[in-house]
Amino acid sequence: MQTELKLRIASGVVLAAVTLAATWFGGLAFQLLSALIALLVYYEWSTITDLQERDFQGNAVGWLGVVIIAGLIVTGYIGYSLPVLAAFVVLTVLWVFLQKTSWWLPGGIAYAGLTGISLAALRGADDLGLMATLFVFAVVWATDIFAYFTGRAIGGPKLAPRISPGKTWSGAIGGTICGIVAGVAVFMAYFSLQDLRIPIIALVLSVASQVGDLFESFIKRRFGVKDSSRLIPGHGGVMDRVDGLIFACVAALILVMIQYFVSDGRQIAFGSVLYSL
Structure with a gap:
């Protein structure tokens, strides 16, 4: 196994462990x-x-x-x-x-x-916040991973060749489908699926994560850089790792704000939005 690949795997495991531990403890x-x-x-x-x-x-x-x-x-x-x-x-x-x-x-x-x-x-600080965070993580990570493998396996027309030449429509669609499945699976680990709005929310977050990925690719191409930094060995920078997550979390925040106004200013969180459906 090449040294670079070993470094990438090791740092990836460490990042995942730290992130999931912090998520668990809240x-x-x-x-x-x-x-x-x-x-x-x-x-x-x-x-x-x-x-x-x-x-x-x-x-x-x-x-x-x-x-x-x-x-x-x-x-x-x-x-x-x-x-x-x-x-x-x-x-x-x-x-x-x-x-x-x-x-x-x-x-x-x-x-x-x-x-x-x-x-x-x-x-947040409660169990619903833990579920909501795992829900978003599952959607974003599954979208990212399976978009890559689906795009490599199927190929086809490019999604945005001027911004990110490697991304394809097949990858985007495959990643979205897998992101929805992953999100629904996490939700069903906590609750029974009785509302089709959960897959729709997962769809919105999956699309948002891919838009976030393209946005960061646009910035890097605009300034002629390959990675956002070298802070993470084998992975580039923090922005390279959280670009999709950022947009998905902001989309979740927007959903909460919409629900806030619909509920006449009652204080809520994203986990409560999912639970209320």
């Missing part, structure tokens, strides 16, 4: 993981887009915003993190207008901030 462990991922995502984003050179002062503001958001996540004040995120995005948008700097600045704050917030909000 609470501070998962909050720390979510905050760390948000900080590393902003580091990689600002490095790829060269914000340090393009706009040193703006990037400093961006770091301040993401650090504050990470602090709120770790201390359990997740409810305050979205308004803080919105404030820093608006502030940096105004900064871009006034200074004629890079639009990648507010984009990076939004991307990194939503990453940490959506992950932490998804897990």
